Amino acid sequence: MTSRTSSSPEIQTRDLQIELSKRRLWILAPSILAYVCYFILGTILVLARARRVYHIWYGGNMELSMEEFLQQTTAGWLGMGSAVAVITVIIAILSGFAGFSFVYRTQSADFYFSQPLTRKRQFLNIYLNGAVVFAAMSFGFTLIGLLVAGGMHGVTAAILGEIALNWLRNLVLFAAVYNTTILAVLICKNQITAIFVTGIFLGADPVAIGLSEYMKSMYYATYYNVNWLLGARLTYRPRIFSPIVNFVYGADVWADNKANELAAYGGVWKFDLAMLIFAVVIGGLVYFAYINRKAEDIGTGVVHPAIKNILKLLVAIPVAMMGAVAVDVMMENSYGDIHVLSIVILVFVAAIVCMATEMICAGRFKAALKSAWYIAIAAAGAILLFCVYKKDLTGFDRYVPEITEVEDCAMFKDYSFREVFDDNGSYLNSTQYYLTNMHLTDISTMTGIAQAGQETQRHNAIAGATEDVERINGNDAVISYHMKNGRYIVRYVTIPEDFDPATMDKIIGSDEYRRVAFGVDRAVGQVKKWDAFGTMNYNVGYDTNMSKLSPEVFGEFGEAYKADLKKYDYSLASSEYPVGTVTYSSDNQNAYGTYFNYTFEVYDCYTNTLEFLKAHDLYLDPRPDPADISQLDIYMTVFDEDTDESLYDCEAVFSERDQIEAVAEHIITANWYEWKLNDRTAGVTVSTMIHKKDSDKSIPSEYYGSILNSDIPQEMLDVLNEHITYYYGNEGGNKASMTYTEDIIID
């Protein structure tokens, strides 16, 4: 037997890696299976399917060739934004636990720490094993997937580059998630706690994003979410603490860039850099944590009380705040005063979470009240955070940007009756259309309107929550600031009814507004481009005329309408109802790419438009001949004048000539208009006769309209009040059972 007192040969890194890899077969096997399914089977199936459905989707419209379609499919499956990131995250988490959870058992800790390796070498050995195995596996399978896709004609040089970039991004994502997991493992004393902490580390930021948006929508009266419309490129910003969010955001920005035919990687680098910096910083912390980890840190909780307390507050504060929010939700009290119950629930939840954290960390119930004073800190933090939203401490609802920071603005109604189409004939979301196409440059006027609108919006929100405050009537609108730094700031406002019309005219009556709001040139241009014939309808409520028109004739309409639009401003729109509505629709409503439906309201002063309609046999008188009306069925809701609460519904049919003539001229049939506020109106069903053009025949018809309560003669109001159909309130319900025809027709 030889003496072993001399120094032994050095331990080979290759040998250590081989042994470690043998211990990770339980991760390698399912990982390889997942990769085989995704990169080989999945690629084959996806491209085979694409080949089959190509003809179904594109039919005779050969915008994309088969190869282009396959390449597009390959990019979606293997390129940026492919779902392989899910596999990456799972492997990263499993590898982190597999490599370092030996620290949780004395047995395994003694085994590894007693080996003749420095801590540094041991750490690097374990760490790199996980990273290298992943990198090799993911690279190998990415290559295989690429070859499979290439064999199925789905790869070009550009797609190859995209797949390579995606692989690199997945590498960085792996490093970031791997490091985060290892850090969680090393600061905890047992596996269960480590799993929770990993979840907190990886999920806190995405949860914070969602929570923030929810709280804004709940408590900020002027909150209006347009992120989903503007797209990733214009709205996403790198997150400091979330590599997963940055990965997804980067992929979304890439897709957005491509959709807008911009440089694909433009802006994506910021998210990748944030991911990389995060990975490196956390990697440094991981190394520090491992080198300083005590072998005796086994059992319950975390390695340092400060970590436990930070995690406790990180969880307790938002959860406790949500307790208070839950009370507001149940009591519909978003804008009311802070309810005592909210505070009680908040403090209770803070206490529960703090105690639960202590119990989990200590592994026993009796530890619940340890460091009990943290409950007070958590509760105070939660109350503060709650008040930030509830009382709008940051001034979100009051915020108006500095004029010098604004590039241009947009203002539009939240819901537009006008449909907007892109040049391919696909629907465009109208809000998205206005946000990106309207550029109002009178920013100082806009900010003045916004200030008044935001104040009123918040006032009305509070009025809805309390009886002491009266609601201010006004026009709901969306105001958007397009900032010089590229960002959008959007607010939902209520422009008060008594706001200076001259100020509003500056905006509503501007060419910048009208050109985009009505989109005449856009519509005419699209129709000409498609060379699409369509049908023009002119609807005045009680009747409609229609005529097929060529694109050229529609262009003539456009010129006439644009000339009349010069008269359109807030003063007109807020004081008058349109006399009719023009719509121009495609004949073939089902063919892909040629569908359109443009709507234009017509006012009495639109002489050019009315002349055009007359010239093309589309014109109709705005009011029917009262002699053609046989009866009016008026249904009305009566309100309490003091409290504005609904009291009851009533309905009556009037067929006397003098009654019909007294009301007919006041019937409003226009449905499509903006900026006009209504007083109380009753609904009315008008039974009339329609005289057909070029025919002796008249046909009975009904049309629906409304009438101001103030335009109904008193005697008719008296009759209505005698025919109540429904009572509101606690004793509400149908009190009067009556047969429509027999009981309420009044001769």
Added chain:
Amino acid sequence: MIEIINISKSYDDYPAVKSLNLQMNEREVFGMVGTNGAGKTTLLRMMAGVLKPDEGRIVIDGETVWDNPAAKSRVFFITDDAYYFMNATPEDMKEYYRRIYPAFDLERFGNLISNFGLDTKRRISGFSKGMRKQLSVIMGICSGCKYLFCDETFDGLDPVMRQATKSLFAKDMEDRGLTPILTSHNLRELEDICDHVGLLHEGGILLSRDINDMKLNINKLQVVFETEDDRTKLESGLEVIIHKEQGRLHTYTVRNNRETVESILGGTGTVFAELLPLTLEEIFISETEVVGYDIKNIILS
């Protein structure tokens, strides 16, 4: 040589080892005895480089152990409940250890496994506790390390295996200078194998002595004196550790060698006097009673 210099270690606020100084010579079997919580395992883990001392340092052959592969490569740590990879066989563990300890003796491993009747292809998870300990001893012997730290290793072995293991140690000590460091609850277990024994209690060393020296220098004496003067004369001439009196019969435990005791007895008037042998346990009890510990209650028999 292993030098433990002013070592202290606490777990949170609990002091596991307090200002401990100890020296372990090469080619000697050092036994550490103490009850649960005495600090034996903690000390051994620090010596193996697993735990970092709060104070002091441990030096093996002139090199500090902590985070030092050169020092740790001389050490093989056999824990009380040894760790094996999930679903591993002795063959798998052999492969691992031979990479970690490049001086691993593969041929000897094969022989010992065969001699102990262990199946290299069978999963260790199916082994009994004793078989697992046997395997860990075999791994330690074959690793080629100079120092073998055994944490209560003998406690799970049957008498035949215990003897076989002792023989292995003896052979390796002679052949290659192996230095086993053992811990146990059981003093009797260590008596016939250890050259040097240390008694730990509440994180400190109560005593650390060469066994032969202890046996030579502590004697038990039963005496019946003729006169009180004779008693005084005897007591002044000897280093009395413990004195018990039952009527006229006096029992002394003295820290003097046999020759000195006999010499003083010769000059003292006694009705009856007899020197009695002491077991290691009795020596320990005697030594620790002096410092106020009723060691009988803490050393398991």
